[in-house]
Amino acid sequence: MARTPYTDKNGVTKGTWTAEEDMRLAAYVAAHGCRNWRRLPKYAGLARCGKSCRLRWLNYLRPDIKRGNFTKEEEDAIVALHESLGNKWSIIATHLPGRTDNEIKNYWNTHMTKKSQPKPTTTDPAQPIVCSSNDSTSIDNSTHETHFEVVVSPSQNDQFYLSLPHTSPTTDSPNAFSSSSVLMVNDIYQSDFGGDFWSQPFLVDADDDYPKREIYSTSTTDDPYFGPLYEGDNDYMLWLHYGLHNELVQGPAPVC
């Protein structure tokens, strides 16, 4: 998985590093530190650009680099941090000692993106979620806004994915809603949910003493798929992906 080494028109070497180059770079940094990457190649006797030297040092030669497969704990941390930070790989890397931003980014792109798109299926075990009592649910008929609240009992680092298939439990929910509908989720950690709602997990951290997720649906019309909830309209189902990625818990949304 290496790029064939070559020398560009300016005499700068590109591509995979050789063992000798590694040795020169490591020896120079050990002796002089790495305060000026631009000039370092010249002083270290390397035909590389400073950027390349910096990258090689940070991603491979640094003595505190941790090698080997990511542990379950590291994977969980990456998922959680990515949820709150997005693609801020360098910041995420600061929370994973010995791991580089490049390594985490690669790991995410090759392993995690596949896991981050959970879909409900009828084969998943269905157990009732704990919903709040009806008195927390309200409707504003003038704005067609429905408000209900879901109370869950998360444990540390649990993550939640929410979807609301309307017509049947087999509906692949995210596509069942019209674009005129807006689903918002507010909780004490996230007041404005951006990005891809359907694939973004909620993180419950150790300090979450208020495991409530308030779900608002707003619609400008009586959208048959996502209009306001009416009394007796109990075929709205709330799907709650519970735990890491795959476990699914299902239950009815509160009836207004």
Place this chain on the structure above:
DNA sequence: AAGATCTTCAACCGCATTTAA
């Protein structure tokens, strides 16, 4: 066995931000 296709990850590139002059 061999060619095609997929997966992985080191390294590159362009751009944004920070630092130094």
Place this chain on the structure above:
DNA sequence: ATTAAATGCGGTTGAAGATCT
């Protein structure tokens, strides 16, 4: 305050290895 240089970041690429046909 301004500008240029240096650094840092994140997206993308390309080639080796793995897997499939």
